[in-house]
Amino acid sequence: MSTPLRMTTPLGVSLSSDLKRALQDNEKLTRDVSDAKLLKEDAEIKLKKIRDKLNGEHSEKLGKLNDKYKAVQEELKTMKQSWTQLKREKGVLETENRRLETAKRELDRQLSGKNDELRMADVEKVEDVKMIRDLKAGKRPPFKTEFKNLISRSEKFRRIEIARAELQRCGEKYLQIQLFKVILGGESSEFYRLLLGRLSKLGLLKWKMSKREGLYLYHASNLTRRRFTKLKQMLRGSGCIDPLPSIHEIKKLEKVVGSSDQFKVTEHTVDGKSVVAVHLLDVVKMLTERINELVANGKMVVGDDPIWLTILGDKGSEEFKLCLSIGNVSQPNSCFHLIPLGIFNDDESSENIRKYLGPIVEQLNRLLFLKIKVGDKDIDVPVEQYLGGDMKFQCDAIGHEGGNSTYQCMQCFSLRGQSISRYLRRYNIELRTPDDYKRDSSKPSKPSHHVARRNVVQNSSFLFDLISLFNVIPPSLHIIMGVAQRFAFDYLILWAARLDNPSMQLKRGDIKKTRISKAVVNDRAEKLEELEEFLSGTKCALQVVQNFKDRQVNGYKSPAEPCRAAMCLFKDKTMKLATSYDGRKVDCQTCSKSVHGVCCGLWDPESWKLTTEDSPDVDCFECRSMTVNRIEMEAESTIAHLENEKNKLMEDLRLAQAEYDSLIQTAGGGGQNKTRKRLEEIWKRHGADMSAWQQNFTGNHTLKLLEEAAVLDYLGIFPAGSDRDGIATFLISLGKLQKLCVARTLSDDEIKLMDQHINDLWEALKSYAPDDVVTPKLHVLLEHVMPFVNAKKTWALTSEQGIESLHSWYNKLNAQIRTSAKLSTRATYCFKMIFIKCYVYATCDYIRN
Known part of the structure; x- marks a missing residue:
């Protein structure tokens, strides 16, 4: 077992001395840190002073530079304005200079003409002296040039004055001045009018139209019986010579030209x-x-x-x-x-x-x-x-x-x-x-x-x-219209819709159905709004009629002047609420009195259209022997009819709106459709407006959109690429082909050019629509147009254009007698x-x- 080690070092003394030294070092370090902080603060203060000084100097210099820049800009603006003004004044001076030069040339020409006239006047003066001498001797003045071959207006007037003087001289010489005034007419306007009539019968002067010429004027000017009679009354009333034949002569000639013996009318029930x-x-x-x-x-x-x-x-x-x-x-x-x-x-x-x-x-x-x-x-x-x-x-x-x-x-x-x-x-x-x-x-x-x-x-x-x-003539108008619509305009509409709705898988039929459905909704809404307006107006008219019946007319100064009707509705202030009726007047075909359309029972939309015609088939209440009670009953009957029509239209509008709402999701109609709107705006700017019902353009509108400048304009809104280039080539070639559809014989070069245009549009069509199908009209254009043109030397000598125009003409005539x-x-x-x-x-x- 080991013996523990004994510590012989004086530990307490050693730790105490080390702690003192550490404390001293810490105090010294603290003093150093404090001194460093003070030095740092002094440095920061000095740095801030230097920065503030530099910033102030910089701001001062920058302000001076800005002032100088503004002064230079103002000076430059003034110089630009002066330059623009000088340019404008230069243009004005150049225009004025050209005007003065033109005026100088005109004055030189007139001066030359005056000199010529003076020389001619001297010659004419000598000739006049000789002519007067010959006249006194009873000789006929020998004119070198016949009157019909004269060019100078002054010479013509001189001849006329000589003739007048000769006529007066004859009267003074042979019949004395009084006899001249009595027998030869003197200053009587009737004498000269009859004299003109006699000259007309002799074939020396024409101032009266023949019956056939009157018929030409009557129909070429789209006159009516009343307007033609009014024209003749105004001519006679103003003292002018009436060159027109009577309306009875025109009616007789119409019976000859459009005789009922030339055609037959048959009636059938099918x-x-x-x-x-x-x-x-x-x-x-x-x-x-x-x-x-x-x-x-x-x-x-x-x-x-x-x-x-x-x-x-x-x-x-x-x-x-x-x-x-x-x-x-x-x-x-x-x-x-x-x-x-x-x-x-x-x-x-x-x-x-x-x-x-x-x-x-x-x-x-x-x-x-x-x-x-x-x-x-x-x-x-x-x-x-x-x-x-x-x-x-x-x-x-x-x-x-x-x-x-x-x-x-x-x-x-x-x-x-x-x-x-x-x-x-x-x-x-x-x-x-x-x-x-x-x-x-x-x-x-x-x-x-x-x-x-x-x-x-x-x-x-x-x-x-x-x-x-x-x-069998290939129908040029319908082929050009159909091919352009099917392979160009429809493509552009679908392309625009896909750009506006990239997430939708749209087809051509979706766009067309949506547009047609929207057109139906708008049409129903417009008709309903119009019908409600006329219904409100008719109720106001009924109220005024009842006020007349009860002798309680609320008079006021109407913007529409009172008419000659015995019961003018505009005398009552209730008509202020009838916004569907204005103060337009019609002439009663029986008594010819001018009365307001609303004052003779034109209350519903169809009847009100008669007020826009020149000579409508309308009778006033007096000529129809209408009492106040009968007028009131007619107004009530009209209101009932309009109410019934309103209910039908409201139901039609509801169904049309529901159909449109169901289609709008499929066709992406809820989007902004910015590209489609831009496309249609450009089309309208070029004078072409698509039919909302048939989703196509008329013949004239199609021709406007086939102009090269128009094609490049509306294709510019689409992304560049081979498709856009192909459609451009197709439309431009089709437009050039259309310009060769003229009513005359084509030259050999024009026939070759026509064939080339068909080839060009076909190649373009294959480039951007290879998966589409060949329609009947496109097939006829590709295969049967050129054989016909090569054989007949024309394509559109007699196209379907005439009979298409006849429809509009016929509808106008039908409206006149509806x-x-x-x-x-x-x-x-x-x-x-x-x-x-x-x-x-x-x-x-x-x-x-």
């Missing part, structure tokens, strides 16, 4: 619906007379070529129109050069055309020659018939089932649904023949044989026997007026269409 058909009786006679008139007025030349006659048919609004267009005139595509053959208000089909216009079809199928008067001889001129109009009418007239069928083309056996990437142009095109149509139409209608008939209507035949398949309850009366009036107007514009040689 499935409870009244159908009215109007058609010409003698097509050959009418054609012969029209062409003779055109030849006589220099609007048509008959040569060795046959007369180009195009049969056009189309349905617009409720009526189907069948017309003829003459291709040998200067403006064959004008609706004023059409010859209306027949009209009926039923579905467009070859069956209905045969049913209602059968005599017309029979006459056209026998029309081979026309006997035209050329000079003093009547010659037989051959007629070549063509089939125009849109593709629906053409397919129906031939017996084809249309573009949605398997064999989509009426000219060949092309199949529907071929993709653009696999489609080969001008390859293995088998054209149809009349025998093919005849053979296929005779095949049975069993499903197994449907394709064997190759989409020829069973038991069908050509509606017009003399028109060959090669004389108050007539009989369909036959309205159809007869419209057909007769179209017939007369076409005659006027086609035969008058000084009316420009």
Whole structure:
């Protein structure tokens, strides 16, 4: 066991000395730290003073520099303003200098002319002296130049003054001055008016229009009976010579030109619906007379070529129109050069055309020659018939089932649904023949044989026997519109929608359905708002009528002046609340008094539209023998009718809104649609507004969007790339192709250029839409346009443009007589007026269409 170690060192003494030393070191360290802190604080104070001093100096220098900079900027701004002012003054001085130079040249020219006139005056003075001497001697003044060959106005007036002096001298010499005033007229205006009339009858002066010229003026200016009569009254009242024939003469000539003996009206009842058909009786006679008139007025030349006659048919609004267009005139595509053959208000089909216009079809199928008067001889001129109009009418007239069928083309056996990437142009095109149509139409209608008939209507035949398949004109207007819409505008709309809604898998049909549904909602809402406004206005009118009845009219000064009605509603302050009615007036057709539209019972929206017409078919309450009680009953009946219409519209609006809400999620309609809105704004800026109902553009709007500048403008909002370049090339080529669709013969270079444009747009289409399909219109453009153009040297000599314009014209005429309850009366009036107007514009040689 070990022994413990003993500590021999004095531990207490050693620890005490070490602690003292440590404490001393700590105190010393503390003093050093304190001294260091004091030194640091002194250094920081000195550094802060130096920093403050430097900052102050820097701020002072920076302020001076800023002041200098502002002064320089002000000086620069002043110099720019001075430079702009000098530039503006320079432009003004240059403009003024050009104006002064122009004025100097004009003054030099006038001075030269004055000098010439002075020299001529000296010569004329000598000649006048000699002429006066000859007159005194009883000789006739020998003028070197006949009056009709004079150019100088001063010389013409001088001759007239000589003639006046000669007339007065004769009166003074032979009849004395009093006899001159009495017998030769003196200062009587009637004498000179009768003198002008006599000169007109002698053919020396014309101041009176012939009956035919009056008819031209009446219809070319769209005058009415009342406006024409008012014009004649104003001419006579102002003391002017009335050059117009009487309205009775115009009516007589209208009965000759638009005689009811030239057409026939038939009425039919089909499935409870009244159908009215109007058609010409003698097509050959009418054609012969029209062409003779055109030849006589220099609007048509008959040569060795046959007369180009195009049969056009189309349905617009409720009526189907069948017309003829003459291709040998200067403006064959004008609706004023059409010859209306027949009209009926039923579905467009070859069956209905045969049913209602059968005599017309029979006459056209026998029309081979026309006997035209050329000079003093009547010659037989051959007629070549063509089939125009849109593709629906053409397919129906031939017996084809249309573009949605398997064999989509009426000219060949092309199949529907071929993709653009696999489609080969001008390859293995088998054209149809009349025998093919005849053979296929005779095949049975069993499903197994449907394709064997190759989409020829069973038991069908050509509606017009003399028109060959090669004389079916590819509809240029509809092809250009359809191809542009289908392969360009629809693509851009879908592209814009996808940019606005990148998370949605959108299709073309989704965008179209949403837009149409929204248009329906807006239309219903606008109609409901209008109806509520008229309903409120009619209630105000009823209240005023009751106030008149109770002799409690609250009079006030209305903004609308009182009318000549016995019970003017605007005399009561209640009409202030009727915002749907303003102070516009109409003339009563019976008593000719001018009364407010609302004061003769035009309370509902349809009736109120009559106030916008020139000569509406309206009678005032007095002429209708309406008492206050009957007027009150009519107002109550109108309110009940409007209430009923309002309830129907509210239900229609609710259903339309529900349909739109269900579609809005699918099509991404809840987004901002910024790209789509920008696209439509640019389209509108170029004058094109898309139809909300059909989601397409009209012909004129399409042409505006095919201009190269417009194409580059609206394509600029899309991302750059091959697709945008392809669409641009497609649209520009299509626009250039459209400019060659003119109503004349094309040169060989223009035909080659047309073929090149079709090739260019096809190559562009393959670059950005290879997976799309070839539509019927695109197929016709690629395969059948150029063969027709190469053979006929034209594409659009007689296009469907004329009959499309005729629809608008017909609707305006129909609106003028919409108050007539009989369909036959309205159809007869419209057909007769179209017939007369076409005659006027086609035969008058000084009316420009």
